[in-house]
Amino acid sequence: MTFYHFTGIKGSGMSSLAQILFDSGEEVQGSDYETYYFTEKPLRDRNITILPFSPDNIKEGMTVIAGNAFPDEHPEIVRAKELGVEVIRYHKFLGDYINRYTSIAITGAHGKTSTTGLMSHVIAGFMPTSFLIGDGTGSGKEDASFFVMEACEYRRHFLAYHPDYAVMLNIDFDHPDYFAGIEDVYSAFQELALQVNKAIIACGDDEHLQKIQANVPVLYYGFGANNDFAARNIEKSTEGTVFEVYVRNEYYDKFFIPLYGDHTVLNALAVISLCHYEGIPAQLIQERLRTYGGVKRRFTETKIGNSVLVDDYAHHPTEIKATIQSARQKYPNQQIVAVFQPHTFSRTAAFLQDFADSLSQADAVYLCDIFGSAREKQGALSIEDLQDLIANSNILQLDKIDLLGKHTDAVFLFMGAGDVNKYQIAFENVLKSNEETA
Secondary structure, eight states: OOEEEEETTTSHHHHHHHHHHHHTTOEEEEEEOSSOOGGGHHHHHTTOEEEESOGGGOOTTOEEEEOTTSOTTSHHHHHHHHHTOEEEEHHHHHHHHGGGSEEEEEEOSSOHHHHHHHHHHHHTTTSOEEEEETTTEEEOOTTOSEEEEEOOOGGGGGGGOOOSEEEEOOOOOOOTTTOOSHHHHHHHHHHHHTTOSSEEEEETTSTTGGGOOOSSOEEEEESSTTSSEEEEEEEEOSSOEEEEEEETTEEEEEEEESOOSHHHHHHHHHHHHHHHHTTOOHHHHHHHHHTOOOOTTSSEEEEETTEEEEEEOOOSHHHHHHHHHHHHHHOTTSEEEEEEOOBOHHHHHHTHHHHHHHHTTSSEEEEOOOBOOSSOOOOSOOHHHHHTTSTTOEEOOGGGGGGGGGOOSEEEEEEOSSSTHHHHHHHHHHHHHHHHHO
16 A cells, blocks of 8 residues: 655545545545635545645655646655655656556547546446546546546646547647647647557547547547548437437437537547447447436536526636537526636636637626636736627626626526636525525
C-alpha cells in the first residue's frame, strides 16, 4: 500500500483520481484551500482527510501527487523535495497508471465530461470499469478491465497519455491564454493521435478531425452519411431522443437516450461506435444508455414550484448554444432565462461577440461579473462590455437576485465554470421563501 498526498485535492481531476486510488485500497489524503467546492463531497463521503495547505502536511514515505494549478514553488512541493519525497504531476501519474488497463481517453473542446460519464456507465455493464470524470467523480475497481478517463487538451496535458483508444469529440478554439489559435489546438490533437495504441473514434462532422493522421484505424461517427457510424431518423421529444444507427450504411439498431440536444446524440454515437468496435452487444448498450443519470454540473435540474433551475458548466459559446437547445427540446413551452458568469478575462475577450450571439438565443439574459482564475485575476474588460452587445440584458448582483423572480413558469440556466452556483443557491432560497409565505 502506498500513502498518497494530493496537493490540490479539490481539483476536478485530482478529486477523481484520489477517489480511484482510495477505492483501489491505497491510503489517501490531500490538501487545498478551505473554500467549499462541489468536488470535495465524494472525498468526504469516503472520509478522505482534507487539510489546509501547509508544508507540515508532507511526511517522509509519502508520494505526493501535485495538481497542475500549483507551481513547483508551492510550499508543500518545496518541502517534499527537501525531504526527498517523490513528487509526481497529476497528468504524469495518470499517464503511467492507465497502462494497467484497456484505456479509453475522451477528449475534445466540448462534451468530455458528459461523454466520459456516459462511456463509463455503458461499459461498466459489460466489464468491471474504473473511471475518472472531470466533474470530480472517480471510481476504482480492483478487478477493472477498462479505464475510462477525461483527457484535457489544456497546456497539452493529454500528451502525458498513450491510451489504447482516443475518442475525439471535436476541435474548437478555447483556452486563449495558452493556445495561439485553432491550428495550434489541432496540432495538439494530431500529436495525441500518434500516441494511440488501438484505434481513434472521431467525429467525422468536424472538419478538423477529418484531417487527423494516425498509425491506428480512425473510425468516424456523426450525422453525415459518409461516416462509419451514422445517426439517422432522429426523433426528439420532451422525454429524450430516439435515433437509428447505421454502420457503413447498413442498419445496426435503434437507440433511446434520456438526453436532449444534437450534441447528446453525437456523444452517445461516440460511445456506441467504441462499444461496437469492442464487441459489446447492442442490447446491453441500449439498456445502459436508457438508465444513464448524467454527471454533475451538466444540465443538472432542480424544480421549485413552476420554476426549473439548471446548473450547467457551459463556459464557451458552443456549449451555451447546446445548453439552450437542450432546454428548448425538453421545455418547449417555457421561457428560457440565461444566467451567465464568464470564466476568465482572456476567454471573455477572445469570444466576446460569440458569447453575445449564443446568449441572445435565450428569452432573457442576466450577466454576472467575470470570474477570474488563479492565473488571471483581472483583465482589460468588464461584464459591461458583454452587456453592451446583448439587447435588453441585465447585470445580476447577488444581493439583487430576486430580480429573477419576475420570470414565472420559466427555465433558468445558470451557466459558467466559476462559482455561478452561488447565484442559483441564492435564487433557490428566494423561491422557497416565496412558497412558504404563499
